[in-house]
Each structure stands twice: as structure tokens, then as C-alpha cells.
Amino acid sequence: MEHQIIKCKTLFVGLICLLFVGCYYDVEQELYPTVNCNTTSMSYATDVVTILTNNSCISCHNNTNPQGSIKLDTYADVKINVDNGRLLGSVNHDVGFKQMPQGSTTKINQCSLDQLQAWIADGALNN
Numbered sequence: 663m664e665h666q667i668i669k670c671k672t673l674f675v676g677l678i679c680l681l682f683v684g685c686y687y688d689v690e691q692e693l694y695p696t697v698n699c700n701t702t703s704m705s706y707a708t709d710v711v712t713i714l715t716n717n718s719c720i721s722c723h724n725n726t727n728p729q730g731s732i733k734l735d736t737y738a739d740v741k742i743n744v745d746n747g748r749l750l751g752s753v754n755h756d757v758g759f760k761q762m763p764q765g766s767t768t769k770i771n772q773c774s775l776d777q778l779q780a781w782i783a784d785g786a787l788n789n
């Protein structure tokens with residue numbers, strides 16, 4: 663009898679452990695956000711345009727298809743949304759902003775966020 667209770671307890675503890683292990687998953691970019699992420703001397707033409715292109719921002723926000731009346735396909739239009747805070751607000755999912763990319767439950771990866779932020783901190787130049 664005693665033996666069976668111990669067996670039962672062991673099984674129970676084992677199942678609880680499995681539950682936790684089953685719920686654990688890791689996303690490298692979230693666990694190690696700044697590893698191998700270069701944020702120095704960010705350039706509009708090479709870095710920012712690449713980030714906006716790779717995350718489909720430009721396909722939804724361009725001159726022929728400016729969803730939400732937002733255009734991000736020229737430096738001048740990007741700069742407007744930098745200066746009014748909407749670009750960072752939307753990609754950081756800050757309160758009061760529409761969360762971008764639209765239709766995605768997750769933010770763009772942390773390195774891209776850091777790089778956008780660095781480019782803006784350096785003056786958001788047309789470089």
C-alpha cells in the first residue's frame with residue numbers, strides 16, 4: 663500500500679515536470695536580444711530600408727497603397743513618422759499606437775528594433 667502511494671506520488675511529480683518542460687520553448691532572438699547585433703553607424707539606405715522591406719512595411723505603406731494613410735517608401739515619408747513618434751510607437755507596440763506589422767502577433771526581431779532605434783538616436787539621417 664505504502665509502496666503504491668510513493669509510486670503514485672512519483673508519477674504525479676513526473677507529470678507536473680513534463681507539463682513545465684512542454685510549455686517551455688525558446689526563441690533565440692528573445693533570449694539573447696543583443697548578441698551579434700550591430701547598431702553602430704546605421705544607414706537609412708542599407709539598414710533601415712532593409713528592415714522595412716523585410717518586415718513587409720513597405721508593401722503595405724507605399725505611394726500606391728498607403729494603408730492607414732502611412733507611407734514608408736521614401737526617406738521624407740519615413741522621417742515624418744519618425745518625428746511624430748509613430749514609427750517607433752507602432753513597432754515597439756507602445757500604448758496608443760497601432761501595433762505593427764499589422765496582422766502579426768509578434769514584434770519585429772529585437773535586433774531590428776535596436777537598429778531602428780539607434781538610427782533614430784543618431785538623428786535619423788538620410789545616409
Ligand code: HEC
Pocket residue numbers: 714717718719720721722723729730731732743748749752753758759760761762763764765770
Ligand atoms: C498587412 C499590411 C501592413 C503591414 C505589413 C504593416 N502595416 Fe502598418 N498599418 C497597416 C494598416 C492597415 C494601418 C492602419 C491601422 C488602423 O488604423 O487600424 C497601419 C498603421 C501604421 C502606422 C500608424 C500607427 C499609428 O498608431 O498611428 C504606422 C506608423 C505603421 N503602420 C508602420 C508600419 C511599420 C513600421 C511596419 C513594418 C514593421 C508596418 N506598418 C507593417 C497595414 C500594415
